[in-house]
Amino acid sequence: MKIRTWKRMAGQGFRSLFRNRVMSLASISAIAAALFVLGLVMAVVMNFNNIIAGLESKVEITIFLKTDTHSSDIKRMEQQIQSWEGISEWEYISKDEALETWREEWGDMAYLLDGYNSENNPLPDSFHIKVQKPEFVESVVEKASKFAAVEKVQYSKDVVDSIASIASTTRFFGMIIVVVLIIMAMIIIHNTIRISVYSRRREVNIMKYIGATDWYIRWPFLIEGMALGLIGAAISGGLTAGVYSLLLKRISSSPMQGNLLSQFQLLPLDSILYPIVGLFIMVGSAVGIAASLLSISKHLKV
Amino acid sequence: MKIRTWKRMAGQGFRSLFRNRVMSLASISAIAAALFVLGLVMAVVMNFNNIIAGLESKVEITIFLKTDTHSSDIKRMEQQIQSWEGISEWEYISKDEALETWREEWGDMAYLLDGYNSENNPLPDSFHIKVQKPEFVESVVEKASKFAAVEKVQYSKDVVDSIASIASTTRFFGMIIVVVLIIMAMIIIHNTIRISVYSRRREVNIMKYIGATDWYIRWPFLIEGMALGLIGAAISGGLTAGVYSLLLKRISSSPMQGNLLSQFQLLPLDSILYPIVGLFIMVGSAVGIAASLLSISKHLKV
Amino acid sequence: MIQFINVSKVYDNGLQALNNVNISVESGEFVFIVGASGAGKSTLVKLLLKEIEPTEGKIIVNDVDLSRMKRKEIPFYRRGIGVVFQDFRLLPTKTVYENVAFAMEIVEASRKEIRRQVPAVLGMVGLASKANAYPSQLSGGEQQRTALARALVNNPSILIADEPTGNLDAATAAEIMKIINMINHRGTTVIMATHARDIVNSMKKRVITFRKGIVVSDKEKGEYFCED
């Protein structure tokens, strides 16, 4: 097709956006609403994943050593532990250090420990190991149990299980909701573009009978559909960014800061927004184009 | 108007639902999508409220008494504590009981306590008080501090603060999201009904010029709008119920059961569904009717 | 009685469609409105239906000034007028029968009346066999006759017909004119805008001729004057 025809088509597509304001508004708000919710769900899922990742790195395995383990044995164990797969951090804590830590932690109640000193310290020496992922816990525990000098290996099976469970449940329901919403957004967009085509079926009909080719008729609708999708994506992107940054502000100024919830740091706006807006643009324009193609096909039949 | 006219109008309204399948489908899926998300948000908010209510009842204030407080003083304090406002539970734990509890709780490490018995027990007697709402904590602490026999009053300010904060943040953002969604649903529904009116503007025009009254023209649209809203409400109600019961099933069969998350019991389907469906029906039909009235008014102008 | 007193109509785009028109039509009269394309015939019809408002002047129908009419009264006023629109204005989603029955439903006629009256009127205009066809399944002339049937079904006291024979062959047109004449003999005022010179000249009725919005002649038992 000639360049002037392309220009005409883009012009037609955008003009019809304005001429059919009512319908354009409906389409755009439908797309924006669907994508906005999709964005919120994605933001929540991404934050959950982030929190989970944080929690997962906190799983700690403690290896208590038998009393009077020789320091050369401890050296050897240190070397081996370093070589194990999936270890993210490890630390050796002598029984003296442990007693000191207890004293600090107990605070007001520390006088209960007053009877102990390095001579009669009842605590054992220990290794504290963090793994990269909960999956590594089993193998680390197994290997640790084989050391002759080990008295006991302790780790929180509870925490590991429930973390894995939160992670999979969140992803599972996040996916269900996102899929439902994408399907609904598709239905709405497809329908609104069908309506737009429907409202111009007379025009399409006339164009056909005075000799317009199928693609000549199709292109303005494709352009219109894509524009609708992209405008909707832009609006929902703005909305998502706005609500999310409001949330960030609110959280950072809230009294929770510095208490037990502060370990769950929300992701910054940037790292949330880019993938979400990218997805919005893809979904918006793809659905716009697909919907246009589907919608127009019926009315093109001779 | 005569009964036969009412019948005709209901017939017209429903027939036009079917005749304008394309648009009806768009309207219904828009309403259903908006209400579905509204339902999910409500379900989450309601569960959060429930969890918060559960947590709030867990706030505990501990009053440690001076060594050798006389049992008649303790009796008197018991009586006073009972009369305080906002107390949901209280318990007196003697220092012997406390030691026993420590032994149980420490498990493996209990040998550290082996040196203590009822003769040299370093622990104090104590009262443990639970309040109905975090707001009562301050007054309870204040009153308790006034007892002469009190050594120290201890409570988790952290937990109280963060619970109040979770509660208000959840409600705040829940409300924002719900309001945004209701506004979006209104825009979509209003637009889709405007489209429906628009697609029949010719018909409306003809009716006007052959002598139909304004209300004769309006009623079928009102009926159509209300039907759209109600069908959308029914679909989204079904969807919400389906997704929620899937969630319930999944949670109850998950490995989390019995561990730290099991204290957060999800609300049963019934107590979630009735208020949500009630709201759906109200919002759906109200918006349907309002949107119809707004939409038609423009085309009724002579 | 229908009176146009010093009526002018200027459209939004500045076009003067009617210019100081004075017409008076008695109840039961038969009047042809003729004139070239664009002379203002359809504008006159639209004014009479209160579809548009005059820019100047007064229109009085049965002693009621249309500009003073309350919004709520308009539908009831229009029910007394049967109109065949130049562009038919049929509902594409309704069959011929439904299009006609529709005009009766609006005035809350009973189902029985509708079932008696609609087939009778369709028979009168020669469309009995097309009752279940949709407008898109009709020929141009059949659509025009459907519009006429709808205009007549409520026994209006005034019948306004804008070019009701434009799409009809001579034979069918003569048939239609016979029906309209009969309606007129029953006492209905008839105002008919048309280009059909044969028909105008053969009917020997009052003829009002427009040229560019001005009444250039108004004669009893008139003729269609060709201006060139």
Added chain:
Amino acid sequence: MIQFINVSKVYDNGLQALNNVNISVESGEFVFIVGASGAGKSTLVKLLLKEIEPTEGKIIVNDVDLSRMKRKEIPFYRRGIGVVFQDFRLLPTKTVYENVAFAMEIVEASRKEIRRQVPAVLGMVGLASKANAYPSQLSGGEQQRTALARALVNNPSILIADEPTGNLDAATAAEIMKIINMINHRGTTVIMATHARDIVNSMKKRVITFRKGIVVSDKEKGEYFCED
């Protein structure tokens, strides 16, 4: 050359609109199609445009069998035919100028050509002053002339006009017939369905008469026979 060979058309609802029609029209001919309302004239036009398919028989235009035509070729075939539809088929959202220009845009004419050709054609049909009006702002006859302008703007080799004078007064109708006659003299084949007996009888052209879907007469320099 246009040929209808044993063409019959039965609509979905069982109505036989055309019955074994055989017609042959040479390039450059001028043919009137006449017949009562519902005789099948518009059906013939729709068949020729490949808007509908014949139930039986073959239609051959310039040696191409329409039933064999590929889907992709249809638009290009239609560009060679200018049509004035009985219901005008104007775009309500475009002005008169745009409605006509539109037909040129479709064939990818340059902006310069469009700016030269459209006003010329509008002048020819007497609508120069209405170029910026929307169809809803036109009288019935003005709409009809807009449709004619659109049909002519691409210099088609065949002009099909379905009742192109139905909404026109005698003077304007005569003007339009002069234009169509001129187009025919330039070599364009003209097929015109009409009820206007005056026009048919005054033009002394070939007349094909339909009755209930059957060709009942086909005469050079024919007359419009009134059947009653």
